[in-house]
Amino acid sequence: xxSEPIVSIQGISKTYASGLQAxxxxxxxxxxxxxxxxxxxxxxxxTTLISIVCGIVNATTGxxxxxxxxxxxxxxAARAKIGLVPxxxxxxxxxxxxxxxxxxxxxxxxxxxxxxxEKVLRxxxxxxxxxSKVMTLSGGMKxxxxxxxxxxxxxxxxxxxxxxxxVDVELRHDMWQMVRRLRExxxxxxxxxxxxxxxEDMADRIGVIRKGELILVEDKAALMKxxxxxxxxxxxxTPLQQIPAxxxxxxxxxxxxxxxxxxxxxxQTDETGIAELLRCLGAHGxxxxxxxxxxxxxxxxxxxxxxxxx
Amino acid sequence: xxxxxxxxIYKFEMARTFRTLLESLLSPVLSTSLYFIxxxxxxxxxxxxxxxxxxxxxxxxxxxxxxxxNESISNAAFGIYMPKWAGTIFELLSAPVSAxxxxxxxxxxxxxxxxxxxxLILITARCFVPYHIEHPFWMAxxxxxxxxxFSLFGFIIGLWADSFQRLQVVPMLIxxxxxxxxxxxxxxxxxxxxxxxxxxxxxxxxxxxxxxxxFYGKADVDVAISLxxxxxxxxxxxxxxxxxxxxxxxxRN
Numbered sequence: 234x235x236s237e238p239i240v241s242i243q244g245i246s247k248t249y250a251s252g253l254q255a256x257x258x259x260x261x262x263x264x265x266x267x268x269x270x271x272x273x274x275x276x277x278x279x280t281t282l283i284s285i286v287c288g289i290v291n292a293t294t295g296x297x298x299x300x301x302x303x304x305x306x307x308x309x310a311a312r313a314k315i316g317l318v319p320x321x322x323x324x325x326x327x328x329x330x331x332x333x334x335x336x337x338x339x340x341x342x343x344x345x346x347x348x349x350x351e352k353v354l355r356x357x358x359x360x361x362x363x364x365s366k367v368m369t370l371s372g373g374m375k376x377x378x379x380x381x382x383x384x385x386x387x388x389x390x391x392x393x394x395x396x397x398x399x400v401d402v403e404l405r406h407d408m409w410q411m412v413r414r415l416r417e418x419x420x421x422x423x424x425x426x427x428x429x430x431x432x433e434d435m436a437d438r439i440g441v442i443r444k445g446e447l448i449l450v451e452d453k454a455a456l457m458k459x460x461x462x463x464x465x466x467x468x469x470x471t472p473l474q475q476i477p478a479x480x481x482x483x484x485x486x487x488x489x490x491x492x493x494x495x496x497x498x499x500x501q502t503d504e505t506g507i508a509e510l511l512r513c514l515g516a517h518g519x520x521x522x523x524x525x526x527x528x529x530x531x532x533x534x535x536x537x538x539x540x541x542x543x
Numbered sequence: 544x545x546x547x548x549x550x551x552i553y554k555f556e557m558a559r560t561f562r563t564l565l566e567s568l569l570s571p572v573l574s575t576s577l578y579f580i581x582x583x584x585x586x587x588x589x590x591x592x593x594x595x596x597x598x599x600x601x602x603x604x605x606x607x608x609x610x611x612x613n614e615s616i617s618n619a620a621f622g623i624y625m626p627k628w629a630g631t632i633f634e635l636l637s638a639p640v641s642a643x644x645x646x647x648x649x650x651x652x653x654x655x656x657x658x659x660x661x662x663l664i665l666i667t668a669r670c671f672v673p674y675h676i677e678h679p680f681w682m683a684x685x686x687x688x689x690x691x692x693f694s695l696f697g698f699i700i701g702l703w704a705d706s707f708q709r710l711q712v713v714p715m716l717i718x719x720x721x722x723x724x725x726x727x728x729x730x731x732x733x734x735x736x737x738x739x740x741x742x743x744x745x746x747x748x749x750x751x752x753x754x755x756x757x758f759y760g761k762a763d764v765d766v767a768i769s770l771x772x773x774x775x776x777x778x779x780x781x782x783x784x785x786x787x788x789x790x791x792x793x794x795r796n
Contacts, residue, residue, distance in 0.1 A: 287637040291795050309545070309639040317637050323630030327562060328555075339551025340638045382634065 237301075238262035239390060239421045240286060245295035247281050247445075255281040257445040258295070263390075263423060268416055270436035271425045272535055278445040279425040280320060283392050287317045300389060313341055316388030320395040320425075322375045326368035330359055333367060334381045341386035353381045356411060373404045380408070384415075391415060393424040397431060409435060429535060433457070441535060464527050465496040465507060470520035477517050483510060494521075548640045552648025556622055560656045567618070571610035571660055572667050578606050579671040582728060593730050594761045599672045604754035605727025607664050611686070612693050612722055612747070614660050616714050619653035619697030624710050627701070636795060642788030650694045657690035674758065681766075682757035685773070689750055692777040699783050702792075721747045731763045746772060 240263035247256040255278045263269050273279050284290035286297050288308060297304045302311035325333050334350050354360045357377040362370065367378055376396070383391060393412070397405045412422055412435060426432055432439055432453075439456055441449040472491035483506070486495045498505045514521070560567070583599035590598040626632040635645060668674065676682050704710040725747030731739050742748050743764075753769025756762035762769065786792070 287633075289633050289636045289795065291791055309641075312637060312639040315637070317633070319630075319633055321630055323633060325555075325626075325631055326629070327559070332555075332558070336551050336555050337634060339547040339554075340634060340640060342545040342547050342639050344547060 237265065239265040239300055240423070241296075241298045242282070242286065243296045243298075245282065245285060245297065246293045247278075247285065247290065248293045255445050256285075256292075259442075259445070259447050261440060261447055261450065263421060264438070266416065266419055266421055267437040268412065268422045268424070268435050270432035270439050271423065271442060272427075272429065272432055272439060273425070273442035277442045279442055280394055281445075282442070283317070283394050283423070283425065287315055287392060288312055289317075309342070313386065314389045315392065316383035316386065316390070317392045318376075318379050318383045318394060318396055320398065322372060322379065324367045324375050324378055326366070328367055329364050330354065330367060330370075330378055330381075331363040333378065334385050337382040338385035343386050349387065350385060353384045356414075357381050358407065372399065373401055376400055376404065380411070388420065390421045390423070393422065395425055395427065397426060397428060405431075463498055463505075465498065465510075466525055466527070467494040467496070467514075467521040468492060468523040469494060470522050473519070477519075479517065480513055483513075485510075494519075545640055545644050548638060549644050549648045549651075552635075552640075552645065553652050556649060556652030557655065559622070560618075560652065567614070567656070568660055568663055571614060572663055575606050575610060575664050575667055576671070578602070579668065583671055593733070594759070596759050596761065597672075600674045600759070601730075601755075602728055603668050603672060603674050604758050605725070605751050606668065607661060607686075608689065608725075608747070608751050608754055609722050609727055610664060611657055611661050611689055612718060612750075613714055615653060615657040615690055615693035616697035616700065616718060617711075618656055619650060619694040620701035620704065620710055620714075621697075622649050622653055623698050623701035624704050624707075627705075628707075642785060645788075646695070646698065646784055650691065650698050653694035653697060654687070654690040657694060658686065661686050661690065676758050677760045678757040682754070685750070685754050685757055685769075688773045688777065689754075692773060692780055695777065695780040695784065699780060699787070702784075702787055721745055726751050726763060746776060749773070 240261075242259055242261040242263075245256055245259045246254070248254045259278075259282060271279050271282070281290060285292045286299065286304060288304060288311075299311040300314045302308075302314070304311040325336075328336070331350065331354065334354065335345065335347075338346065338350065351360065354363055357380055359374070359377050359381055362374060367375060370378065380393075380396070396408055400408070409431075412424075416422060424435070436453050438450065438452050440447055469492050473487060473494075474491060476485050476487050476494075484497045486497070487493070488495070496507070496510055498507065579599070579602075582602055587598035587602070592598060593601045626635065700710065700713050724742065725745055726742070731742045731748060734742060749764055749769040749772035752763040753766055753773065756766045756769065
């Protein structure tokens with residue numbers, strides 16, 4: 234795998250004519266061949282960022298280089314490498330499935346290749362529907378058509394904007410199968426999603442965007458480590474002034490009011506140390522009236538990140 | 544040059560044309576036939592001749608231009624407005640396609656349809672009046688230039704429009720009066736002097752006059768001026784389209 238990023242986003246800002254600042258100096262490198270998940274609440278700027286890289290929205294400032302090509306100066310070479318599946322189901326109502334997919338291939342400057350179009354349609358279970366007008370298809374099938382259109386020109390970089398929003402379980406499953414196949418063929422995939430488990434399942438790296446700022450980019454493995462943490466909260470019978478010195482070595486935290494002790498431990502290891510903790514507390518005469526344990530999920534991390542200092 | 548993209552857009556647009564062929568060609572042919580019956584046969588019999596040309600024959604160039612202008616504008620405007628309205632324009636914007644290539648595809652297809660319509664009107668006219676074309680080459684040239692430049696004009700309207708109402712405002716409120724007052728049914732020399740002067744500000748006058756010259760060798764204004772007018776209009780539209788794509792006006796935020 235080349236260390237050169239396949240997409241390099243440098244200092245991208247976007248202020249719309251309405252004055253809305255959608256992106257603030259975003260820097261992001263996408264590695265060749267990875268699956269990158271961009272998470273963020275609605276209106277965070279995910280779609281704007283994707284739209285800029287794909288050439289649909291002009292950036293106010295900043296540079297994007299896609300596979301070595303500046304997306305503005307060298308837009309032909311850059312865009313030929315990029316495929317986009319938009320969030321909204323924008324399809325040509327009156328065209329047949331095969332016509333609209335063939336159209337996309339031509340639009341991106343490639344000679345007709347019925348064999349490739351057939352393969353894409355078959356992969357997406359659209360081949361039987363190839364002569365149907367797009368308007369007669371269900372929402373899920375239209376989503377497949379959009380994916381087929383994006384794959385018609387064999388892109389090296391594929392953007393999936395909320396690909397599983399409003400999609401049934403079967404299609405979601407098929408879609409992730411397809412994403413894995415594409416990745417095996419060396420396609421780089423950047424997706425946005427609301428389904429955090431999907432990002433967990435699929436992505437190599439995760440970026441979190443909030444109010445136009447990229448606030449976190451991390452390997453999923455590193456995030457999972459945070460995910461592996463569990464906390465045990467003990468409500469004490471009598472508030473403590475401070476943690477007894479003998480217990481100071483343990484990962485304990487005392488709440489400001491002194492009536493709750495929080496013990497953080499790693500679920501990935503065999504030894505949680507809970508039994509030891511409870512013995513020590515007993516030995517020091519620290520009684521508790523209640524206890525509960527909680528696991529921080531990626532969702533919690535995400536929620537705390539996006540709420541952040543807001 | 545992305546020739547595959549031009550071909551894809553052209554084919555896409557022509558497919559749209561053929562889907563709606565009957566409706567889009569039948570109605571202009573019907574209205575042209577009605578004009579021939581009312582103005583050519585009924586009224587024309589009393590008018591006699593204009594500039595030494597039988598009235599029924601005199602109105603043919605104008606009757607050819609009327610649907611040509613209207614259809615060029617509305618067809619091309621609709622062609623680019625629809626993807627904007629349906630959201631499918633995202634694909635064109637994200638494709639490695641230059642403004643020039645997109646215009647060739649969309650406007651080329653719209654102009655092709657207009658030429659098909661023009662040919663059909665000429666055939667229809669033949670059923671009513673045995674006309675004769677003095678300068679066939681120039682007739683074809685005016686036909687092609689008009690179809691091209693007004694398809695381009697329609698393309699601009701389609702880019703500019705952000706509602707179906709706006710899409711129809713220009714053809715309805717501007718083109719209809721201009722074409723009716725453009726000398727389709729009369730020679731502007733038949734007007735009072737003041738209205739003759741005012742008519743010279745109407746660009747359609749030059750088009751119809753040029754077309755009539757190619758048919759009968761008679762014109763209200765010099766044919767060179769007519770030709771310059773249509774070429775100037777073509778250049779103006781090209782300039783506007785170039786500016787729209789360069790700045791992203793109403794296309795890219």
